[in-house]
Amino acid sequence: MTNEIQKQYNRLDDVPSIMLCMKEVYAVPDRNIRYATTKAFFGTKMAEGSSVQSHGVKMFSLVEKLEDLKAGFENDTYIDVILQSLPLSYDPFIVNYSMNGLEKSIHELINMLIQYEETTHKSEPTVLVGGLRPPRRKTRGPDAGRGRMARERLS
Template sequence: MTTRLREGASVHEHGVRIIGLVEKLVGLNMVMPHELSTDILLLSLSSSFDGFVVNFNMNKIEATLEELVNMLVNYEATIKKEKTVLLLGSSSGTKKGAQNKGKKRSAPAVKNKPNKKPYKKPAQGPKRQNKSEQVCFHCNKPGHWRRNCTEYLAQKRSGHGDDKKQET
């Protein structure tokens, strides 16, 4: 029960070892449910297999110990691929080799970023003003808008009102 997989060790070898220990216990006439032997294997894994264990338990996957070890080997291969990609992605990007021989090295150029103002969501419609702050575009008197202006409405009714001021 205290056997643990060391970080970086082969999960296949560890799985075969756990299966051997479980078979020894069964050979000693110990009654062990399949779920218990599966849990013993899963609990003996290192922390890098936590994602696999959570997925295995959440999906309630049924598998023999041999099938479980094969799944763990596949998972281990994907972990190693991901780590390799991360290592490749972290390269410095400096040129090495014959191109740089004999050249003096200088500090890397600092790229100036243009000043970007953060995006501000436009206001939803015009801000409401107090009636005292509202100015009519027709008569330039405060307290109302042109659509409510008595002078503008009277001109419009008489037929002399123009919707837009036309000055030439």
């Protein structure tokens, strides 16, 4: 602490009151942190083909941060946002989850998503597509069976 700051807090008797005053002056308000965290949570979208496990870990860490900031969301809201952040390839999972009326914790949801990814996305067969050529037209007539050069010589 500089001498100027130390003189400013000399009038305070105990450490907790000094910490409280310093926090009021120098700390970033919880509102700003909560705003940035909710913006990140609601704006996070999983890219198609990326790992659902890493996405789940990221979303869960944001949920924990929001809980620490006392954002006031219910578990269902967190689940809804996580499901909305998934790409279109997870639509069958979302329909199944909604139709069965499952009530799961965030941990259970992430584990279900990992199992879904392992059973569906990894087992899709790889399709190799080659270039297609138009079929060759067969020539009919007296020159059939001869090459182009032979037909040109006869002409």
